[in-house]
Structures are given as C-alpha cells and as structure tokens.
Amino acid sequence: MNDLRPLRDYHDAQPDPAPHEVARMRARLAAHTAAQAVPRRTRHQTRHQTRHRTRHRIRPAWGLALAGAVAAGTVAVAQTGGEPGGGPARAESARTVLLAAAQRAETAPTGTYWHVRASNSSGSRTIVRGEWITLDGRRWTAYRDSAPGPGVKAAEIHRLKGLAPMPVSVLGPDPSLSALLKLPTDPRTLRALAERNAPKDGGPHYVTEALIGLLAEQPTTPKVRAAAFRALATTPGTRSLGRTSDPRGRAGAGLAFTFTAPRAPAATPTPAPTASSEIRLVVDTGSSQVLARTVSTAKGELVNDTTVYLFTGWTDEKPRIP
Known part of the structure; x- marks a missing residue:
C-alpha cells in the first residue's frame, strides 16, 4: 500500500480542476480540428457528425480524469483513514494493518543468514545487538555499548553454536x-500450534508473544x-493506534x-482485582518490518520496556559488530 503513496502525494499537490472550463476548451478544440479536416462543401453536412464525434472523444478523457481522481481519493482514504466527503479521519483497522504487512512479508527476500539487529536504550546509554544464523546452525552474536561499565568492552562479536534460549515460541520453550x-x-494452524504448546502458567499473552516472536526475532x-x-x-x-513513529522517528x-x-485472591471477600499488560508494536506495512515493541504492565511493575528493531529477516550481509 505504501507503494501508492507517491501517487497520493502527487494528486494532493495539484490545483483543483475547473471542469466547465476544461470541457468548453476541449469541445472548441475538437470542433475546430474536425472542421479543418473536411472540405468546405461538406462542413455543413457533417456539422452534426462533428459535434457527435467531439462528444465521443471528450467522454473517454473525462472518464480517465474521473478515474484518476477516484483512484487518488481511494489511496488517500486507505493511507490516512479519512472518510469520503471530508469526514473526520480514522485510523486503519488493526486487521487492515496486519493483513497488509502479511502480504508484503510473503514476498520478502531470502539470504544466507537470518539476521536480527535491535537496540535498547536507558537514559543516555544504548546497546545495539546483532545476531546471524545460518541454515546449518552456525550462529554469531555481536553488540555495541555506548556506555560500557568498568572492564567491559564497548563492542564484541562471538561465534556460537545453537540457538539462543527462547522461553516463548509457538513450539514451546527452546525449539530447534x-x-x-x-x-x-x-x-x-499456526495459532492452534501456539495454543497447544503454551504452558499452563504462560498467561493470556503467551500466544500473542509467540506470534510476535516470529515477526521480530525468531x-x-x-x-x-x-x-x-x-x-x-x-x-x-487488538487495537489500531493510527500512524505513529518509533523512538528513531521511523x-x-x-x-x-x-x-x-x-x-491472587485478596484476604478480603471482595472480588479479586485484575492485572493488565499491553504489548504495543510499530509496524512498517511497506516492508513488513516490526520497527519497535513496547511491553507495559500494571502500575507498580514494569512500566515501559521498548526494543527498537533495526532489521529482521534474511540477508547476505556477513556477521560484524553493529
């Protein structure tokens, strides 16, 4: 859908047409051209035919212009959620966003390495980590720390064997x-698999986290x-939060x-309160990339934990310090 954004921007930048002026000038030009193309003795006889041809020639042009306007208007609605007729703008539904991302994900390229590059920040400190995995199971991990502690290197890369621990996946903990x-x-089938492999104490969010893991990490x-x-x-x-940006401004x-x-039930006979948690994603539907993931829990616990994903997918880029 983002591929159509230049068409929308171009259309919005054009001045509003004056339909009556365009129609009048087209009609005059077509009539003049037709009159000059036939001998004088037949002009009177063919005047009616000329007017008919003029109307016939104008109609496709107007049809094309109208189709272009409608198409551009449709793109604007799809991108901004605005309603026809100048109504209030509405965000795209969550379902629309996810299905658009699915369509793009299906055609994503493959490569030699599965690669994830992500960052976490706390105050002025940022740690960027990278991981590369080959089909035969070779694995590299790397990091760069903007403010390493005493005796800790600012950046390193290591070659390892086997996958990193995965406590949450559609296949249960630590899949192969x-x-x-x-x-x-x-x-x-994929959702059913996640539900079947969810541990008893996994919580209501386990299946969603397992599916997100396939999008951002695994x-x-x-x-x-x-x-x-x-x-x-x-x-x-699932709720749509509309157009937004990640911490890097994407x-x-x-x-x-x-x-x-x-x-857990309270000591009093009052009904047990509920704990709430929320996962928020920023998704680029044009590339199917998860740009950021934020986990928030009830007051008094973890308030805001955000991971920014710089890249997730297959690549031929060789392992290196990010």
Whole structure:
C-alpha cells in the first residue's frame, strides 16, 4: 500500500480542476480540428457528425480524469483513514494493518543468514545487538555499548553454536532451528500450534508473544512470517493506534494488544482485582518490518520496556559488530 503513496502525494499537490472550463476548451478544440479536416462543401453536412464525434472523444478523457481522481481519493482514504466527503479521519483497522504487512512479508527476500539487529536504550546509554544464523546452525552474536561499565568492552562479536534460549515460541520453550523453518504457513494452524504448546502458567499473552516472536526475532521463512501476521489479525481486542513513529522517528502503524488476568485472591471477600499488560508494536506495512515493541504492565511493575528493531529477516550481509 505504501507503494501508492507517491501517487497520493502527487494528486494532493495539484490545483483543483475547473471542469466547465476544461470541457468548453476541449469541445472548441475538437470542433475546430474536425472542421479543418473536411472540405468546405461538406462542413455543413457533417456539422452534426462533428459535434457527435467531439462528444465521443471528450467522454473517454473525462472518464480517465474521473478515474484518476477516484483512484487518488481511494489511496488517500486507505493511507490516512479519512472518510469520503471530508469526514473526520480514522485510523486503519488493526486487521487492515496486519493483513497488509502479511502480504508484503510473503514476498520478502531470502539470504544466507537470518539476521536480527535491535537496540535498547536507558537514559543516555544504548546497546545495539546483532545476531546471524545460518541454515546449518552456525550462529554469531555481536553488540555495541555506548556506555560500557568498568572492564567491559564497548563492542564484541562471538561465534556460537545453537540457538539462543527462547522461553516463548509457538513450539514451546527452546525449539530447534529445523522445526522453526518447517512451521505451518496456515494462520489457523499456526495459532492452534501456539495454543497447544503454551504452558499452563504462560498467561493470556503467551500466544500473542509467540506470534510476535516470529515477526521480530525468531528465524523462519517469509511465508511463516506472513501467516503470523494473519494469525495476529484474528486476536480479539487488538487495537489500531493510527500512524505513529518509533523512538528513531521511523513512521509506521501502531498496534496494541491488551491482556487481563486475575490476580491472587485478596484476604478480603471482595472480588479479586485484575492485572493488565499491553504489548504495543510499530509496524512498517511497506516492508513488513516490526520497527519497535513496547511491553507495559500494571502500575507498580514494569512500566515501559521498548526494543527498537533495526532489521529482521534474511540477508547476505556477513556477521560484524553493529
């Protein structure tokens, strides 16, 4: 859908047409051209035919202009959520955002390495981490720390063996690389798999976190990432936050997934209160990239933990310090 943004911008920059002036000038030009193209003795006889031809020739031009205006208007509505007739703007639905991202994810390129590059910040300190994984299981991890502590290197890269620990996945804790690469590409089957492998104490957010893991962190195929987007589109209570930006200023669509779970019963006979948590994503639907993920929990616990994703996907870029 973002591929159509230049068309919308071009259309919006043009001055409003004057339909009656365009029609009048086209008609005069067409009539003059037709009159000059026939002998004088036949002009009177063909005047009616000329007017008919003029109307016939104008109609396709107006049809094309109208189609262009309608198409540009449709793009504007799709991008901004505005309603026809100048109504108030509305954000795209969460389902629309996720399905658009799924369509782009399906055609994402492949490469030699599965690569994730992400950053976390706290105050003035930022740590950027990178991970590369090959199909045969080789793995590299690297980091760069803007404010390392005493005796800690500012940047390092290591070659390791095996996947990093994965406490949350659609296959349960710590899946194998081969199993991740063979996940089903049907959204319903993928969600059912996550539900079946969720631990009893996983909480209501486990399945959503497992699906997001396939989008932002875990090595898998483009079609599986597309299925994860489509599975998330069926998550109850998912909200669209409209157009927003991540901490680096990159534009995207905001999404929120909110969960509630009963707390331990209180000593009083009053009903047990509920604890709430929320996962927020910023998604670039044009590239299917998750730009940022923020986890928020109830007051008194973790308030705001944000990961910014600089890249997630397959690449031929060799491992290096980010």
